[in-house]
Amino acid sequence: MKTINIGMIGTGYVGLTSGACLAHIGHNVICVDNDEAKIKTLLRGEIPFYEPKLDQIVKENVQNGRLKFTTKISEAVKASTVLFIAVGTPPKETGEPDLSYVENVAKEIGEAMTDYKIIVEKSTVPVKTGEWVHETITRYNKRNIPFDVASNPEFLREGSAVGDFLEPDRVVVGVESEKAKQIMLDVYAPINGPVLVTDIKSAELIKHASNAFLSTKISFINAISIICELSGASVEKVAEGMGLDKRIGPSFLQAGVGYGGFCFPKDIMAFIRIAYELGYDYRLLKEVERINEEQKDRFVKKIEGLLWNLREKQIGVLGLAFKPNTDDMRFAPSIDIIAKLTAAGAKVKAYDPHSMDNAKKIITNIEYCNDPYEVVKDCDALAIITEWEEFKKLDLTKIKSLLKLPIVVDGRNIYDPKTMEQMGFIYRSIGR
Ligand code: UDX
DSSP: OOEEEEEEOOOSSSHHHHHHHHHHHHHEEEOOOOOOOHHHHHHOOOSSSTTTTTHHHHHHHHHHEEEEEEOOOOHHHHOSSSEEEOOOOBOTTTBOOOOOOHHHHEEEEEEOOOEEEEEEEEEEEOHHHHHHHHHHHHHHHTOOOOOOEEEEOOOOOTSSSSHHHHSSSSSEESSHHHHHHHHHHHHHHTSSEEEEEEOOHHHHHHHHHHHHHHHHHHHHHHHHHHHHHHHHHOOHHHHHHHSSSSOSSSSSOSSSSOOOOSSHHHHHHHHHHHHHHHTOOHHHHHHHHHHHHHHHHHHHHHHHHSSSSOOOOEEEEEESSSSSSSOOOOOOHHHHHHHHHHTTEEEEEEHHHTTTHHHHHHHOSEEOOSHHHHTTOSSEEEEEOSHHHHTTTHHHHHHHHSSSEEEEETTTOOOOOHHHHHHTTTEOOOOO
């Protein structure tokens, strides 16, 4: 393989995972972050967030010298041929992404370049951002150094990001020159998986379109779950039957309390705005968002429907993170669900194996417990919001004895309705 010198600007969950994995497959990588404290943490071999396997990969590659960290973009620019922009693109009030961090990085790269570079969009950016990156670098490229811009969107899922990088379904590379194409193919040569080479705009759009489709699939099955509840059908059986059609496939058909995380909600909001700015009203995606909000409302109404009134009731909540195997609370369904419960006068006790430190910064008016059994003690109902493996193995007899009322409302269908009824629980779930 050809060893490429790479700069990764931004060491968030995408930048750090991508940088560490690129070093892991044999390249020389310098990760840059303007947060001095974060760089110090990383240099100690610690990861500032929970992502399985990532700490191991970072440690190994710091030790073998292929992975370095700095706070200076200019240092990475001088040492690298390929520069990935992996900084945040958080939503603005209007829902559109804030691209000012991307612009600042493009400017600093333009100012520091002394020989040919490829500047690669790794962050999720609206289609046509590549034109602005090119324009910005040109404006600050005083030495008139030749460069190319490329797009290389990430498809990493939290909790499996390292595996998703090293064994991807596909690598997407958007380029506009043969030279950039060849170098990007060299970067990904050690990765086994199809590499799709497109123009930059198509590569940028593949990312938003993929997340929009995945969210649509989730809201689709969540809408089906409502029809199943109203008709007495089982959404699990319906999803199983649908999924056997190769054109549909079984994945992303798990009905639940809705999708969260920092990608789907943010990317859907952004994509609706991007389409609107381009002149298209993306009504289908607005409905995907609405269904997702409705799922959380319906979940709270299910709890209320079993307790008559929520005021003064004590509700146990198991699971806060937006999905299992992550500590990420961003746009987690638990935030809105708990807000609705407490707004109705209920008291909430909660536990999550990994995300409580993050949750405490966002959800402040609830009691945090050290284990699931402490949560359920003296509660009028138990609500399951995140399907952590350990919740599937709880001693349900003990749970029932600790609850004031044997009421369980399961937002991720982790228990079997028949078993729960036989054990004497009043049990509700999603679409069953
Ligand atoms: C997602 C995309 O999968 C990934 O390709 C992209 O790069 C980033 O966004 P992520 O948000 O980390 O990844 O998690 P994912 O596993 O996709 O789940 C997102 C949300 O959808 C979670 O809240 C999950 O609970 C929910 N979900 C997922 C469902 O409700 N039902 C499903 O069937 C699948």
